[in-house]
Amino acid sequence: MPDIKVTPLGAGQDVGRSCILVSIGGKNIMLDCGMHMGYNDDRRFPDFSYITQNGRLTEFLDCVIISHFHLDHCGALPYMSEMVGYDGPIYMTHPTKAICPILLEDFRKITVDKKGETNFFTSQMIKDCMKKVVPLNLHQTVQVDEELEIKAYYAGHVLGAAMVQIKVGSESVVYTGDYNMTPDRHLGAAWIDKCRPDLLISESTYATTIRDSKRCRERDFLKKVHETVERGGKVLIPVFALGRAQELCILLETFWERMNLKAPIYFSTGLTEKANHYYKLFITWTNQKIRKTFVQRNMFEFKHIKAFDRSYADNPGPMVIMPGYCVQGTVGHKILNGQKKLEMEGRATLDVKLQVEYMSFSAHADAKGIMQLIRMAEPRNMLLVHGEAKKMEFLKDKIEQEFSISCYMPANGETTSIVTNPSVPVDISLNLLKREMALGGPLPDAKRPRTMHGTLIMKDNSLRLVSPEQALKELGLSEHQLRFTCRVQLHDPHSDNDTLGRIYTHLKSVLKTYSIQHVPDGTVIVESIVIKVTSSAEEPNLKVILLSWSYQDEELGSFLSTLLKKGLPS
């Protein structure tokens, strides 16, 4: 049976890294190639031995698709392509292509230069890897090869995030990556058309949550900032420039204006320039509101928010500073994880006395979002990755009942096979159609299938159904006829002619619905079967019945020979 196979790489209930293998229509695709940020050893990379024990992956994969720039979706890409080995195409959207290398390089710097690790990719490897990238535009179908095509859809979540449709013939899969069904301040909501894929693959890490509203998260953020500033304190907001920074700046600016606050807000200069540059490039990926603002002024030109200079660090009094994203391994990251003592260079230890507030603004789809997406795309089957099957039986029931589709929840490392029922389009020759119609009988019922005979010719990706004669003619073959003959011996005292007559009578009584003829030239014909009776001069009572039939009447022929072997009734 034709099927689609899906294997999320990783072990057990491991969440934190995405790398999914899909086999569809004879093609193998890798969806995302993430790094697990919780491990410091080889466990952070996906286990590619599932694809092949040794050696390069190029011949085993038709393409690799990356959904967005978060490290848990692209962090292992240079390792995969340059250290394990893959030379095929890597697809991602333009913003992802631009931003990935920045994050990868940052991460590499911390891991290798600061932490001194060795089994890690180099700067050159990142560059070499990115050379293999083929950028995607939204809603544009890209032919990976003659049979495999892919198309990207807007996913929300972060700048450049995409959901991807993969199609081979009439089978298709949609992979969502991380997506979000509610628009936020700088990004729109995910959208897909009613593409009715055979399978929709979605992350389900947040499937069993009901998300607190954006407004409340922002409220908490502003409350904390306000309280600190009122007390004369300083606020540090580590945020990725190309992520929420823009949103938070708008929020703070508006709040400062409204509350008539005077404390300065600073943003790290290097990041501002980079961020501006990228937003300019990818303005179409942001939402309407941002685009309108951008026309009037630069992305990071605010009344109350200015560029930061290191010399301000010792200024007394309240201030808010946005230094930038804290990659794993940095001092900032450690503080955000609650560490109270930091070991600095030169063995000095610092006590962390600042108050830490961890706030999550990232947008993921919850159960409601998943249901909305299914409603939009109308898949025939659903597959949820990165969830615990035991904890999601209710969601599975809900999906199965509401949409009457099957919902699969494989564990990492487990392969799920989804049987598809692809339709095979075949052209039928006019002659064949006319012939079948001429066979008569009641008018065909559109709802009831009717068996017909023909020859299927598969040539150059086209399928045609023609009559056998036409097929023979087209292929320049001569028709062969197969005939079977059988001799049955019978003791019968009558003359040959009389014996034949007796055979005729006997067959007529047994085979009531068949056409049986007694031809004067001494044969009995049943359908295409010819029956003759001969005897030798020496033994006139030993009759030899000769039966001959064509291949098409094999069954009837065998039946008659068995019947006649039993003898004739007296």
Place this chain on the structure above:
Amino acid sequence: MDISSDESDDWFIESLNTYKDLHVFQLEHPTKVIEWTGDKNICVAGYTGSRSEILELLLPLKLYAGENQGLCAERDFKVQHGGFSEEPIESLIHISGTRCVVTSGSSSSTLQIWDIGGDDSDVIKRTGVINLKSTSVKGCKIAPGLTDEPAVLHGSCISEVQLTEIATGRVLYTVAKESSDSVSGLQFVNACVFLICASDGTLFMGDTRDPSTCHYPLEDSKSGLHWAFGLRSDSSQSEPSGCTVARLSSSGHMLLSDLRNLQSPFCQTQLNVQHDASKNDFLNVSWAPVLDRCLSVSGFDGTVHIYNTINWSTEGQSPQPVFSHRGHEMSDEAKYSGSPPVVTTHSWHQSRPKTLLSAATDGSLHVWDWVDKITDR
């Protein structure tokens, strides 16, 4: 959306000072019930549409993080268990000490018994039914028994009120009162003593050890009004002397009575609310479990009002609430829908003094911890 100067934005900015914590959630389907099933768990259930979902939710962990609140990012509800009901759910109660809940709906003549489940599965399964004498569109009113053996007190009209043992279906007690008045609410005061409030405001007090029940009609009951009640007791093993009953009418009339003297309420007052008969269903009055003599009222509109009854007197003006939660009126959903949402139910947190949960007709579910302007500064 930039925060512009419009009412709901103002309210959110104001909330920085007026609330200690505020969480706003959107359920897929609105609920009429919020029932505690554990220290940190509640059950909600749908009442619109023919099929409904029952969900057991874990409260946002951030509320419980205490000193480490800053490092806890978990602001979301977690759906721990879910199940499907064939009918819209009007009432849901939890049997203390078990994983069992009982629901009553608007279309069947049975009460449904469910097992919420443990760690091994997240599906809420139906384990049995209790047959009722009749079907009620408003659903049968139910209350958990307070004895060791799980039982449920139920009835849609006074004469049909009975106490049924859940495991066996055995009827343990029936109210021997020939009255077709419909029941607005019922509750056990302790293991044996229970109260029933009829829709017209009449109170019935009974004891499962005694076949007779006493009833206390209102002195001047106006027709057309619907009444709801809230019982304040110190613990489930209370003696009637320690309990106060609040009765609230759909026109905002409030009566406070001592269980020792249900005939004459010790306090009567008129709340400043608007009467709308279509919302009788949602009328809710609850006593705060921790704060002394505070009660909360909802069901008139999209607001929950909290009052301190210490200074209430029989004469005098309408009391002012010490706090009003207007969050449901200020949501984005409320802005775009035709009719403003109405709070369907609310519930106090069992141990945190000023934390409440409230739900509304638009599917919103809020968890909020309010600031008392007088005492919290």
